[in-house]
Amino acid sequence: NAGVTQTPKFRVLKTGQSMTLLCAQDMNHEYMYWYRQDPGMGLRLIHYSVGEGTTAKGEVPDGYNVSRLKKQNFLLGLESAAPSQTSVYFCASSYSTGHNEQFFGPGTRLTVL
Amino acid sequence: SQKIEQNSEALNIQEGKTATLTCNYTNYSPAYLQWYRQDPGRGPVFLLLIRENEKEKRKERLKVTFDTTLKQSLFHITASQPADSATYLCALEGSSNTGKLIFGQGTTLQVKP
Numbered sequence: 001n002a003g004v005t006q007t008p009k010f011r012v013l014k015t016g017q018s019m020t021l022l023c024a025q026d027m028n029h030e031y032m033y034w035y036r037q038d039p040g041m042g043l044r045l046i047h048y049s050v051g052e053g054t055t056a057k058g059e060v061p062d063g064y065n066v067s068r069l070k071k072q073n074f075l076l077g078l079e080s081a082a083p084s085q086t087s088v089y090f091c092a093s094s095y096s097t098g099h100n101e102q103f104f105g106p107g108t109r110l111t112v113l
Numbered sequence: 114s115q116k117i118e119q120n121s122e123a124l125n126i127q128e129g130k131t132a133t134l135t136c137n138y139t140n141y142s143p144a145y146l147q148w149y150r151q152d153p154g155r156g157p158v159f160l161l162l163i164r165e166n167e168k169e170k171r172k173e174r175l176k177v178t179f180d181t182t183l184k185q186s187l188f189h190i191t192a193s194q195p196a197d198s199a200t201y202l203c204a205l206e207g208s209s210n211t212g213k214l215i216f217g218q219g220t221t222l223q224v225k226p
Contacts, residue, residue, distance in 0.1 A: 004156075031211075031212045033212070033213075033214075035216075040121070040218055041218060042117075042202065042216040042217055042218035042219060043157070043202070043204075043214075043216040044216070045213060045214070045215075048211065048212075048213060050210075050211060050212075056211070058213065059215075090156050090157070092156075094212050099144070099145050099162070099164075099206060099210075099212070100162075100212065101147065101159035101162060102147075102157075102159065102212070102214065103159070104156030104157050104158070105156050106155060106156050107154075107155070107156055
């Protein structure tokens with residue numbers, strides 16, 4: 001099992017450009033999450049999904065969109081990147097009920113110039 | 114607003130000693146509390162989960178306590194080893210079934226041989 005994978009690992013964007021981060025999991029998990037991690041601020045939840053076809057906003061959703069068309073994939077989109085979105089992005093997944101451990105991917109380091 | 118505080122200063126201890134990390138929270142009544150380990154350049158890895166009605170949880174050399182009156186969790190690593198050097202994150206979860214976690218900023222532990 002590959003667990004949770006993320007692509008790409010690194011990306012540099014110019015302000016105003018768009019991109020999509022892909023998260024895939026092969027554990028048949030229902031729940032998936034997108035976080036961003038900034039120095040001194042810990043992990044902050046951007047969006048999450050409790051099942052295929054459903055998404056919901058987290059703590060810091062502005063400037064991001066998500067889609068969960070397939071159970072195993074969770075996409076995070078930046079329509080018009082801003083320097084404030086420079087961060088490390090982590091995807092995570094967990095079993096169908098809450099109160100379970102989350103399995104994290106290796107992260108995507110994004111720089112917006 | 115909800116706030117989680119972990120010691121921002123790194124904790125340096127000698128190999129073989131017990132490391133104790135603190136997680137304090139305010140304006141929140143979590144039903145569950147989780148601890149994760151994060152190594153540089155990698156995603157967090159789950160360690161332990163403790164429920165609000167549990168006072169203590171153990172796993173090998175790890176012990177977690179949860180005091181809902183003090184609004185505090187303590188994370189202990191006994192007989193610490195240099196391989197335990199990492200950043201440790203605490204995360205709180207409410208009683209809803211979404212699995213949404215609120216993370217602290219983490220405490221870096223350095224175990225010296």
